[in-house]
Amino acid sequence: MTLCSRYSPLLISTLISATLVGCSTPASEPQAYYQNAEALINLENQRVFHSAESPQQNAQLLDLIPDTNLEALIQTALSGNPSLQKTALSLAASRLSLTNEQADRLPQANLGLSASDSENNSGQFSANATIRWEIDLWARLADVQSAAEKNVVSEYELFRASQASLAANVMKNWLQLIADQRAINIEQQRLALLETNETLIIQRFRNGLGSLESLDEAKTSTSQSRADLAQYKEDLTHTLRALRLLLGDNQATQMAIPDQYPEVWLDLNKLPIQDLALRPDLRAAYLDIEAADYEVKVAYKDMLPSFDLSASLSDAGGNLRDALFVSPVWSLLGQLSAPLFQGGRLKANHEIAKLKMAQAYQDYRETLLFAVNEVENAIGQETVLGLRRQHIANALSSAESNRQQYERKYRSGIVELSDLISAQQVVFNLQAQLDTLQFQQLSNRIDLGLALGLGIAQP
Numbered sequence: 001m002t003l004c005s006r007y008s009p010l011l012i013s014t015l016i017s018a019t020l021v022g023c024s025t026p027a028s029e030p031q032a033y034y035q036n037a038e039a040l041i042n043l044e045n046q047r048v049f050h051s052a053e054s055p056q057q058n059a060q061l062l063d064l065i066p067d068t069n070l071e072a073l074i075q076t077a078l079s080g081n082p083s084l085q086k087t088a089l090s091l092a093a094s095r096l097s098l099t100n101e102q103a104d105r106l107p108q109a110n111l112g113l114s115a116s117d118s119e120n121n122s123g124q125f126s127a128n129a130t131i132r133w134e135i136d137l138w139a140r141l142a143d144v145q146s147a148a149e150k151n152v153v154s155e156y157e158l159f160r161a162s163q164a165s166l167a168a169n170v171m172k173n174w175l176q177l178i179a180d181q182r183a184i185n186i187e188q189q190r191l192a193l194l195e196t197n198e199t200l201i202i203q204r205f206r207n208g209l210g211s212l213e214s215l216d217e218a219k220t221s222t223s224q225s226r227a228d229l230a231q232y233k234e235d236l237t238h239t240l241r242a243l244r245l246l247l248g249d250n251q252a253t254q255m256a257i258p259d260q261y262p263e264v265w266l267d268l269n270k271l272p273i274q275d276l277a278l279r280p281d282l283r284a285a286y287l288d289i290e291a292a293d294y295e296v297k298v299a300y301k302d303m304l305p306s307f308d309l310s311a312s313l314s315d316a317g318g319n320l321r322d323a324l325f326v327s328p329v330w331s332l333l334g335q336l337s338a339p340l341f342q343g344g345r346l347k348a349n350h351e352i353a354k355l356k357m358a359q360a361y362q363d364y365r366e367t368l369l370f371a372v373n374e375v376e377n378a379i380g381q382e383t384v385l386g387l388r389r390q391h392i393a394n395a396l397s398s399a400e401s402n403r404q405q406y407e408r409k410y411r412s413g414i415v416e417l418s419d420l421i422s423a424q425q426v427v428f429n430l431q432a433q434l435d436t437l438q439f440q441q442l443s444n445r446i447d448l449g450l451a452l453g454l455g456i457a458q459p
Contacts, residue, residue, distance in 0.1 A: 033289055033361045040368055041277055061167050061454040064446060065262050070174050073247065073255070074167045078456070080248030084166055091159050094152045101145040107133035132310040140301035143294045150291035157284035164280065164455040166246065172443050173243040179439035180236035181257045183432060187232055190428040191225040197421055198222050204417075214418055221421070264442045276371050278453030285364040292357035299353035303346045305338035371451065378448035385441040392437060396430040403427050 062071055078084065112128045136142060198218040240255075276282060310333045339346055406423040409415040 033293075033357065037286060037289060037361065037364050040365065041282070059449075059454055060457050061164055061171075061446075061449055062456070064264050064449050064454070065171060067262055069256065070171065070262075073174060073243070074170050074456075076249070077166055077170050077247045078163060081166055081246060082248055084162055085248075087159050087162050091152075091155050094155050098145070098148055098152060101141070101148045104134070105136060105141045105145065107131050128312060130310065130312045132308065135307040135309060137307055138301045138304050140298055140304075140306075143297045143301065147291045147294035147298065150287050150294065154284040154287035154291065157280040157287065160455055160458070161280035161284070164450055167456055168446050168450045170243065170246050171446050173239055173246060175261070175439055175442050175446075176239045177236065177243065177255075177257050178261055179435065180232060180239055181259075182261075182435050184229065184232045184236060186428060186432050186435065187225060187229045190425075191222070191229055193424060193428075194218070194222045194225050194421075197417065197424075201417065217418070218421075221425075261438055261442060264445045276368070276375070276453065278455075279371055279451075280453070280455060281367055282364070282371055282453075285360070285367040288360045289357065289364055292353070292360040296350070296353040296357050299346075299350040302349065303339060305336055308335045308337075309333070310335070374451040375448070378444055378451050381444045382441070382448060385437055385444060389434065389437045389441060392430060392434045396427070396434055399423070399426045399430050 062074065109129070109131045112130075113125070114127075115125050134141065198215075198221075201215050201218045243255075277286075312331050312333075403420075403423040403426070406415055406420045410417065410420045
């Protein structure tokens with residue numbers, strides 16, 4: 001009677017009972033978590049965007065500022081930033097680690113060869129080959145592999161989020177360079193006018209037409225402008241250093257800074273897809289729920305019986321040739337084992353896995369709340385900055401008209417030079433304020449694009 005026929009009744013009865021145990025798996029909470037997560041994001045999409053039209057492909061973050069020089073800087077950062085490269089290497093290592101889970105589902109084969117010698121006996125050689133295979137009765141190993149795959153995809157989504165964040169920082173630093181240069185230009189114009197006014201006041205003072213107080217005020221304004229100009233130049237250098245740090249190259253050559261702000265496109269009414277689920281961090285959080293679901297299944301199936309099949313082939317001889325399976329001895333072993341008593345460890349692991357899944361769902365909720373908050377803040381800032389720009393632009397127009405009137409009155413001797421200088425200062429202050437608001441609005445639009453899930457096109 002063969003080995004299989006001898007133990008078949010026992011194996012069959014054990015498998016049947018184990019199958020009944022496996023089929024008695026209680027309905028777990030994963031489906032509820034999935035439904036709750038999808039309901040939450042659908043509700044927030046409708047509340048924030050007030051529409052569900054998403055028939056076209058999503059725009060990319062680089063579409064906001066179609067500039068070839070900026071695109072080249074972003075590509076340099078994506079390939080040279082050390083932090084992003086470290087994240088990419090970690091992702092590559094995680095992908096390679098999937099081989100371990102895939103290998104556990106395949107038969108494992110080993111080959112051994114040994115030799116021994118003693119004083120009274122001749123040399124002895126032995127060889128053996130073994131094959132071991134765990135039969136995945138309950139798809140436990142498949143669940144382990146699926147959990148690992150979900151974790152790797154989650155890491156990939158976080159890598160995409162890092163790419164988008166890096167690109168957004170490069171874009172904002174590039175805009176900051178333009179803002180710093182424009183602040184320098186405005187202050188240089190102010191300083192040139194203040195120096196001209198100071199020279200005129202000195203001449204009038206020497207001719208006995210001015211006062212010492214007016215001269216002191218002119219010198220104070222000129223010195224203050226020089227101090228501000230020195231700070232603006234340092235701000236420009238600081239921003240340039242920060243941009244080089246993002247690029248991953250402190251030796252980067254001096255880059256050309258545009259004179260004007262670029263057009264930043266972002267219109268919520270024309271944006272192809274308005275869906276928070278496009279955000280990589282939300283996708284990663286949802287994948288973490290799926291991975292936790294598989295880990296709950298694995299923890300439960302660890303309490304079920306397992307079946308291992310192993311085969312071995314061995315031989316021995318006085319010389320190496322005879323030991324290489326000339327007349328080998330083979331054996332076949334089927335082993336069915338089930339945990340009986342482990343001090344509650346397996347049940348505790350199952351409960352821990354369920355708690356971790358609940359934790360993953362709460363992480364998803366938290367990520368969604370942060371995402372909605374970022375979108376709403378950016379939309380609110382877009383509205384407020386637009387209104388402020390309009391009001392300051394109107395104020396600048398009035399201040400420019402007022403300055404021209406003061407110039408005409410000064411030439412006619414109706415007003416003092418100090419009154420004209422005050423009107424000129426108001427114009428320069430409003431110009432600087434309007435320029436700052438324009439930078440803030442453009443930078444905020446990049447934040448809004450990032451919050452909406454606009455990312456970097458993947459190769």
